[in-house]
Amino acid sequence: MTATLARRRAGILLAVLLLSMLVLTLRLGYVQGVRSEEYAGLAEQQRLRQIELPAPRGSIYDRHGRDLAMSIPARTVYANPRQIADPDGTARVLAPILAQPPEVLVERLRQDRGFVYLARRVDVEVGRQIEELELIGVSVMDEPRRAYPGGSLAANVLGFVGTDAEGLAGIESAYDRLLGGRPGYRTLEQDPRGRQIPQGVFQEEPPIPGSDIMLTIDRDLQHAAEQALDHAIASTGAIGGTVVAASPRTGEILAMVSRPTFDPNNVAGIDPETMRNRTVADTYEPGSVSKLVVAAGALEEQLFAPDTPIHVPARIHVGGADFTDAHPQPTRSIPFDQVIAQSSNVGTIQIALELGADRLERYLARFGYGRGTGSGFPGEEAGTVPSASQWGTSLPTMAIGQGLSASPLQLVLAYSAVANDGVRVEPKLVGGWIDPDGELHRTPSPRGRRAVSEGTARAMRQILAKAVEEGTGTLAQIPGYTVGGKTGTAQKAAPGGYQGHMASFVGLVPVEQPELVIGVILDEPTPIWGGVVAAPVFREVAETGVRILRIPPERMDPIPQAAHGDTGEGSLAVEPGPGVLR
């Protein structure tokens, strides 16, 4: 009886055990068999992580391959607040390293989100310190930072990038796709602490780096032009200004300065007005520098010759308005070329009346007024030239450069046409780009369009030379070279009329075969005269330009007497001057 009971109990126990094992086996089979893929997928999702690999942004170089903008390694610190058990403690640890107030970090770490940025694009060393802490929920990733080693050098040309490294202005914006490349992806298995599991899943699609861009800008000439303009603005109290230097034969822009400016390394809170490239985005009534078009048109139409005498009264009454010269002159008879050299408003109006509105409108178009230059720079303005049919009695004002508007770059290109034997060439700011394989692709040579004949251009250069030699532009002279150019002092358009003045000078050097054209504009300087405040800026930039471009001087100066030493005839000994080390 007892044995039977014992056997029965053993049997029941065995049955229970077998049943349990059966259930477990069935469950195991169900999990490992029927739903194995589903659970494996869930587990993989927990471990797998896909990281976007940012593409290194291409650099921007000057014409000699010197860095103007580049991407440097940096780190971004981020967190998963849901994994952080002690936000206050974590923030206290991170705050001194990230140089942020703890309360700011606490606020981010308390958010009910799976991802928050704590600091973007900090130094590599900062990232390394964070990684060493091995804080749960806090991670570090690579995210390069944009750097402009020259500070504000050419800032208005280069532009800047935004938080996500996208170009927002200037060349950075215009060539964003070329510079940006394409991001890659990395898929890997990580443990709960975010560390990669060796021999785990690892797939990577490498990023495609951005291409580098080579500008036509010369870094050293750009800096010299910026220095010269800054000095002039400081000494005249001007509110801004521009300088453009270009090669008339190739259209290459060698310097492009806009003031006010900014530092693209730190754009937070910057006034947007300082970011504008005023050489292309701003237009103004050019004033007397525009007399080039009237004179060139008159010569081209053979209405006058450079030595044709013109009777210039003290004042002229046209279209119900009286016009005089800027500095009132008595009635006189002067040659055509002196009308321009001395910037006579009355004489120029007489020439324009002879030329007529229709032909003047045509020559304004030939010299690029009222149309885009083709620079491709974002935000470029074409300026305004009313149709001749709408001029009415405005021909005199058009002739002396008021009533129409042009950008500083347009004016430089107009003078470049005269420098280039009558052919106006489109500007070129980008010389080429270098693809990720290192191959240089040059941009095609810009197109040219004839504005006036070679003979007219040559005659105009001689007239411009007289303007500098004996006219209003004498302060633009530089030793050893012949300079031609035109001054301008124009009223500045304002709502309801005119207020203030723009002082300008556009010149070329050397006159016989110009290789450099430079345009300078100062906004509301004191004094207001272009020949007084803008011409010296031209001289300073041109003196540096001829050295950088290795333009040989046209004439040599005798060796200064003080330089003759006792070392023998024919030798050169220079007396040390201030700042020269013995």
Add this chain to the structure above:
Amino acid sequence: MSTRPRHLPRPDARPQLKVLPGGSAQRSAFIPAAIVLVLAVFAVTAVQAYVAQEGLRVTNLERQVREEEERYQLLRAQIAQRSSPERIRRVAEEAGMIPAPQRVYVPAPAPVHQPATRTEDPQAVKRHLAGVP
């Protein structure tokens, strides 16, 4: 004195047992197979350990390469910043240098033409060698 009941027959004597042929061969084949299996397991484990070790080494090397590339980029940025014209101008001013006050262009002195003279004395040509041909 036996306690066995009398009515039960006495068990037979233990039957003679003899060894069947073939048993030793099975035993001798099993042991080498077991040894090979164990060795194979160790070998696979060793290979996996080596692969894991090399994988870590590759990961470390890749990390070193990345670090060196970053260092290069940072140094290049430093060079660009230090060679910027504005910085050089500032350093020059701090050193007391000023732009040249006057710039003139003068012709270079005419070169002096002096015919070369022939000599057999090496010391006349290379005085500092003093006797060395």
